[in-house]
Amino acid sequence: MFENIPLEMRPTPTGITLYGFIAPNAVKVSIALQILGVKYTVRNINILKGIQKSPWYVELNPEGTVPTLVDAGDGSSSPIVIWESGAILQYLLSKYDPEGRVLGYPVDSAEYPQQLSWLFFQVSEAGALQLQANRHFVFPSKKDTEQERNLLKTRYIGETRRIYRLLERHLAARAKSHAPGDDPLVLVGSRVCVADIAHIGWITMAFLIGIDVPSEFPHITKWIEHVIAQKGVVQGLDASGPWFGFSRRAPWKRPGPDMRL
Numbered sequence: 001m002f003e004n005i006p007l008e009m010r011p012t013p014t015g016i017t018l019y020g021f022i023a024p025n026a027v028k029v030s031i032a033l034q035i036l037g038v039k040y041t042v043r044n045i046n047i048l049k050g051i052q053k054s055p056w057y058v059e060l061n062p063e064g065t066v067p068t069l070v071d072a073g074d075g076s077s078s079p080i081v082i083w084e085s086g087a088i089l090q091y092l093l094s095k096y097d098p099e100g101r102v103l104g105y106p107v108d109s110a111e112y113p114q115q116l117s118w119l120f121f122q123v124s125e126a127g128a129l130q131l132q133a134n135r136h137f138v139f140p141s142k143k144d145t146e147q148e149r150n151l152l153k154t155r156y157i158g159e160t161r162r163i164y165r166l167l168e169r170h171l172a173a174r175a176k177s178h179a180p181g182d183d184p185l186v187l188v189g190s191r192v193c194v195a196d197i198a199h200i201g202w203i204t205m206a207f208l209i210g211i212d213v214p215s216e217f218p219h220i221t222k223w224i225e226h227v228i229a230q231k232g233v234v235q236g237l238d239a240s241g242p243w244f245g246f247s248r249r250a251p252w253k254r255p256g257p258d259m260r261l
């Protein structure tokens, strides 16, 4: 099944292999794996060098993007290949948290439809729009004229800010009034869930497109700091290499013995 893949990039014969990179859609998956306590092996696909468009990789992931996950199970049956970060997260929840006790909520709970809404909002709106902002701000196409580049940057950074304003309003409303037992520092219910972790990579790198979250969005800032402080989140962010959301240029601090949030 994987004979076209270079030997060193083949998935492990058992267990989970994550084809990822230091990239916000990929770290959603490594954070989920860390929180769920699932062992995995990372194969880095350097998207800055175009490895994601290699024919062998496009056989796994037709869009030629990260992440892709291969689950070889106990090695006794055909491995499962799954791509699209939202699909992978749903797959991991159904396999490793089927009762909704760790990273998801139970399917019959009041929180579940909210979890799904905020997760799909992240994947289809927030991440997709910020991805375009990054593309035109950080990696502008040489084919576009300067006027086109400026138009694209303005449009997608504006769209990203619209999304952030929406998140800020939601978190501000929860801070003002929330059900007993709920945690106002998360998107849904009483604890961090898959919807929260899906946003972390993106929001911690918004400085790259000129959005200074701590000075513009105080509620988002508290939320992000709260999520970063959860067990497994930093390890997931760093799974493919040091997360640049914690670099000297970034406003976020990596929690640790000598660093405080």
Ligand SMILES: N[C@@H](CCC(=O)N[C@@H](CS)C(=O)NCC(=O)O)C(=O)O
Binding pocket: 023, 024, 025, 026, 047, 052, 064, 065, 066, 067, 083, 084, 085, 086, 123, 127, 131
């Ligand atoms: N909708 C996809 C988007 C994946 C995506 O665009 N990933 C980026 C990294 S965050 C990537 O691989 N970019 C390289 C490229 O587009 O060639 C998902 O959520 O998994």
